Each structure stands twice: as C-alpha cells, then as structure tokens.
Amino acid sequence: MTFDLLAIYQDLHAHPELGFQETRTAGVIAERLAELSGVEVTTGVGGTGVVAVLTNGEGPTIWLRADMDGLPVQERTGLPYASEHTGQDESGATVATMHACGHDIHVTWLLGTLERLVATTDEWHGTVVAVFQPAEEVISGARAMIDDGLVERFPQPDVVLGQHSAPAPVGTVAVGSGPVMASSDRLTVTFTGRGAHGSAPQASLDPIVTAASAVVRLQTVVAREVAPSDAGVVTVGSFHSGTRANIIPDQAVIEISTRARNEETRARIISSIERIVRAESEAGGLPAPTIERSPGADVLVNDPEQAAKVLAAVGAAVPNAIDLESGLAMASEDVGQLATAAGVPIVYWFTGITDPELFRTGRDIPSNHSPFYAPQAETAIPVGVDAAVAAARAYLA
Incomplete structure (x- = not known):
C-alpha cells in the first residue's frame, strides 16, 4: 500500500x-x-x-x-x-x-x-x-x-x-x-460611553473618538517603549462601533494582536496597552474600559x-x-x-x-x-x- x-x-x-x-x-x-x-x-x-x-x-x-x-x-x-x-x-x-x-x-x-x-x-x-x-x-x-x-x-x-x-x-x-x-497575545478592549443623536454630540460620551485616539496612541508602544535592539509588534486588526452615520453609539470595541521576542518585552507591551486604553478612556470622560486577554502563545x-x-x-x-x-x-x-x-x-x-x-x-x-x-x-x-x-x-x- x-x-x-x-x-x-x-x-x-x-x-x-x-x-x-x-x-x-x-x-x-x-x-x-x-x-x-x-x-x-x-x-x-x-x-x-x-x-x-x-x-x-x-x-x-x-x-x-x-x-x-x-x-x-x-x-x-x-x-x-x-x-x-x-x-x-x-x-x-x-x-x-x-x-x-x-x-x-x-x-x-x-x-x-x-x-x-x-x-x-x-x-x-x-x-x-x-x-x-x-x-x-x-x-x-x-x-x-x-x-x-x-x-x-x-x-x-x-x-x-x-x-x-x-x-x-x-x-x-x-x-x-x-x-x-515570537509570543502572541490577543486583547479585546471595549470602550463604553453614552450614545446620542449625531446632531447633539454634547449629550454623548463618544466611544469612537476615544477608541480612535487609543488606536493612534498604541502605535507608539513599539516605537517608543521597546528598545531598537529588541522586537515587538502591536497590531489593531479590528475596530467595531456604531450602526448609522447620525447615531453616536455607546460602545466601541477594538481587537489587538501583539508579538514579542521575550517574556520581559511581552509583559511590557501588555502593560503599556492597558495603561493607554485606560488613560484614553479617562481623557474622554468614559469609565474604565473592559480588557479581555485571550490565552496566548509563549x-x-x-x-x-x-x-x-x-x-x-x-x-x-x-x-x-x-x-x-x-x-x-x-x-x-x-x-x-x-x-x-x-x-x-x-x-x-x-x-x-x-x-x-x-x-x-x-x-x-x-x-x-x-x-x-x-x-x-x-x-x-x-x-x-x-x-x-x-x-x-x-x-x-
């Protein structure tokens, strides 16, 4: 055979x-x-x-x-x-x-x-x-x-x-x-605000703006917090929020994938992500976000x-x-x-x-x-x- x-x-x-x-x-x-x-x-x-x-x-x-x-x-x-x-x-x-x-x-x-x-x-x-x-x-x-x-x-x-x-x-x-x-981790971050009509943004706590600001800020984790001699990756691969142009939603969810070449860098990257998303929520007047970390690979x-x-x-x-x-x-x-x-x-x-x-x-x-x-x-x-x-x-x- x-x-x-x-x-x-x-x-x-x-x-x-x-x-x-x-x-x-x-x-x-x-x-x-x-x-x-x-x-x-x-x-x-x-x-x-x-x-x-x-x-x-x-x-x-x-x-x-x-x-x-x-x-x-x-x-x-x-x-x-x-x-x-x-x-x-x-x-x-x-x-x-x-x-x-x-x-x-x-x-x-x-x-x-x-x-x-x-x-x-x-x-x-x-x-x-x-x-x-x-x-x-x-x-x-x-x-x-x-x-x-x-x-x-x-x-x-x-x-x-x-x-x-x-x-x-x-x-x-x-x-x-x-x-x-490399190691691999996936984090799901949920920003919870207050929805409102698109014509009355002052009545809202806009989670889209906060999430968008966090996405931009997250790009600095590797550029400014990981040594050039080291290696790391932070990728925001998913951003979900809202249903229509004239409705400010009450939630925005981003999914983040990370990579690192050693456990020290891995821990530093995760800690930096958590710090940034919490700080952006506070800056936007939102409550602390929900952060879910899926089991990853070493x-x-x-x-x-x-x-x-x-x-x-x-x-x-x-x-x-x-x-x-x-x-x-x-x-x-x-x-x-x-x-x-x-x-x-x-x-x-x-x-x-x-x-x-x-x-x-x-x-x-x-x-x-x-x-x-x-x-x-x-x-x-x-x-x-x-x-x-x-x-x-x-x-x-």
Whole structure:
C-alpha cells in the first residue's frame, strides 16, 4: 500500500475547516492511518485532534506534530482544487475558508512520514506519537489537547518535533536555534460611553473618538517603549462601533494582536496597552474600559543541542538544509506548549514550498495567510517527508 500524498493534499486543500471544526479533516486522517499496520489511532483528543502511536521495540519516544485548521480567507489562487468551502467564524457568521498557512501540507507531510516509518521498521527502534492538532490559528488547540490528557494518555516523549511550510524555495529547510517564533497575545478592549443623536454630540460620551485616539496612541508602544535592539509588534486588526452615520453609539470595541521576542518585552507591551486604553478612556470622560486577554502563545525556543542534531540529520537528506541564522520570526505558534507540558525540548523548523522559479523572475511571493498562498505541492511534499523522516530517525536508534 502506498499513499497518494498529492491526492490527499489536494483533497485537504479543497476542504479547509476552521479551528475545532476539523471533523472532516480528522476523518480523512483517521481513515488513512487505519491503513497503516501497527498504528494505534485515537480520535477526538482536545475536540477534533487525532493521535497515532507507532511502537517498534525499545528506544526513544518522539512526538511529531502537524496542525490541521484553515483560515477565514477567500482563496484566490485559481487552482483547479481551490477551496470553495465555508465555515462558521467566532461570531457565527458564514465565511469562506482556505488553507492559507499550509496546514494541509503539514498533515500530508506527517501522514507520509508515518507511512515511511511503517515501511522501514527494520531500520529503527522506538516509539513515534503523531499529533494532529486542531485550532493552531487561534492558539487554542495545543492547550485543548493537553487539557484532554495528551501527556497522561500517550507515551511520554523525549523530544517534540515539527515543521512548518514557508514561502521559501522548494528544497530549502531552515532549522533555527534558540528563540525561533515570537509570543502572541490577543486583547479585546471595549470602550463604553453614552450614545446620542449625531446632531447633539454634547449629550454623548463618544466611544469612537476615544477608541480612535487609543488606536493612534498604541502605535507608539513599539516605537517608543521597546528598545531598537529588541522586537515587538502591536497590531489593531479590528475596530467595531456604531450602526448609522447620525447615531453616536455607546460602545466601541477594538481587537489587538501583539508579538514579542521575550517574556520581559511581552509583559511590557501588555502593560503599556492597558495603561493607554485606560488613560484614553479617562481623557474622554468614559469609565474604565473592559480588557479581555485571550490565552496566548509563549516564545517558541528550539533547544540548541537538539536543533544541531536535527539540522545534521536533515542536512544528510535534504542538501539545502541550512542554519536559520536570522533567528526569531515574529509569527507565533502554540506547538511549544506540547513540549512545555511534557517537560522536554522542542525542535521546530521551516520547509520551503514555493516554486524556485518565482524567486529567479523577481515576482511577488505570496506569504502565509495570503489568499494567493499556493505550495508547489508536487515537489514540496517529498522534501517535507524526507526532512521529517530524517529528523525522526535522528532519535530512533
């Protein structure tokens, strides 16, 4: 039996599901895993997560992780298998969905890796736990699986491994050491004022003006409160208020996303945001705003010794494996929570999925979360499988 990995990928790409809605995706994964000899499959972990255990004698235990969820993005790639799928967002609205971050190819890589390991059990010993995780995009899936007993119910790992697609040329694999992905937090701030007719602003406490002033002031947090040698991001990605031009509303809500390269900067940014929104409310004569902070992701730190081990192993299988000298990316991931919960090191690397010809022609390269994000799957799938198998075999004696 041999998986048609390209067909699996195209099917997953055409049917992206949002976080904790990945029932079809989980079903496809479980169906394929059932075809692999010796693999024990558990579904419904953390909601829609799937865990597969392959034991092959005495030896180390590794966890290999792939995330499954898509994004609320309208696909514009023009691919024959482009998504026409929809889902329900957090507000209950129907939205177009897309695998705009490569989670479809992550799942395909991990299925291909398990298939290869099953086929070569005479060459390695140990235990492989494949973790197919839901809801990475909302930084909730890893925590949900942990809360559902992931660490207690399955073999304890010696290391957690994973890879992510990157808008780099196919054939490139980059393994970083130390901090490789930033922390992430999301804050929802509700300014509550007093509504009035648009012709009588003096009767109102206008939350729009206060919120708008806060949005502008928040742009100074990184520019004036984070050292130039450090790194941080404050993005106001959502602003909702009002219904008509001649009605001053009584509420305005903004959503803020933050990134930081260390916990000290993370805490400073959060503190500054809270100070600013409270001060702007006071300046506008409004009561103190409501600030809700969603559980976020910590800085993802690759263990240096283990990263060097993985880089050496992957380099023997993929000629263009490199040390990610640029270090930290300001994107975020919750995979580190799996390693933290298990009390073991983690190595997380990035594998190129973009047609190398695009770099030679100077054309724009779609990034993750772009509606044009389209892996060159035919060539990127084998490279990702080779990299993951090599990394796994570095530990499986």
